[in-house]
Amino acid sequence: MPKIEVCLTPALLDLYAIENSIVVVIDILRATSSITYGIDNGAEAIIPVMNVEDCLNYADKGYLLAAERNGEVVAGYDFGNSPFSYTAEKVAGKTVVLTTTNGTKAMHLAQERAHKVIVGSFLNLAAVCSYLQKENKDVMLLCAGWKDNFNLEDTLFAGAVVAQLQQSFxxxxxASVAALDMYQLAKNDLRGYLKKSSHSHRLVKLNIEDDVQFCLKLDICNTIPVLEGEKLIALPQ
Incomplete structure (x- = not known):
């Protein structure tokens, strides 16, 4: 039986052997939610880069440039990582270059060693779980956290995946046991539970509660973004 593990922060990833694992990168508020929504809405690809400066290498080449730091759009960029920036009207048929505080860093760390890297969010929870069940390989649920610290929202999503897969893995x-327990505690009112979270407080100060509510919607997307080379594209179904 394959195993499922949860890495609570990218700072701990070196402790895990992930060479034969499918790594699910999780950054619920908001990078992996926005990426999932954008690919589902027809973005040709999303290129995650580590630094704001890296985005500039793609300037004037027909790409949309998206940069977020500390929850806010970086001045001079097309948009940040709000899911409402990734509607079909804005991204269909286009390639977005994206850097975020936590999520894009986690993707690059995972890609160095993982068998495969995919993107998970509540928006595509069922699709991700179905895919992992079908692949029958070891799974690492990598929580992007906040600046290498543990956070509640990513761990909650990890627990939701464990809840669906625990009979087969x-x-x-x-950490997988703790994530599962936390999800069972919170699942009937995810938003209420996350009002305790530090990142939720940061986002409230930025007046983007609508983003938070949207990122907690269940199964509105069937697409699974997969990291192929430098690009996140739709996983062939």
């Missing part, structure tokens, strides 16, 4: 670490 061995729980490989205590």
């Amino acid at each position: 061995t729980l490989g670490d205590d």
Whole structure:
């Protein structure tokens, strides 16, 4: 039986052997939610880059440039990582170059060693779980966290995945057990539970509650973004 593990922050990823694992990168508020929504809405690709400066390498080449730091759009860029920037009207048929505080860094760290890297969010929870069940390989749920610290929202999503897969996978670490327990505690009112979270407080100060509510919607997307080379594209179904 394959195992499922949860890495609570990218700072711990070196402790795990992920060479044979499908890594699901999780940055619920808001990078992986926006990426999922954008690919589902017909974006040709999303290129995650580590630094704001890296975005500039793609300037004037027909790409949309998106940069977020500390929850805010970086001045001079087309948009940040709000899901409402990734509607079909804005991104269909286009390639977006994106850098965020936490999520894009986690993707690059995972890609260095993982068998495969995909993107997970509540928006595509069922699709991700179905795919992982079908592949029958070890799974690492990588929480992007906040600046290498643990956070509640990514861990909650990890717990939601564990809840759906626990009959078919061995729980490989205590973090997967803790994530599952936390999700069972919060699942009937995710937004209410996340009012305790530090990132939720940061986002409230930015007046983007609509983003938070949207990122907690369940299964409105069937697409799974997969990292192929430098680009996130739709996983062939």
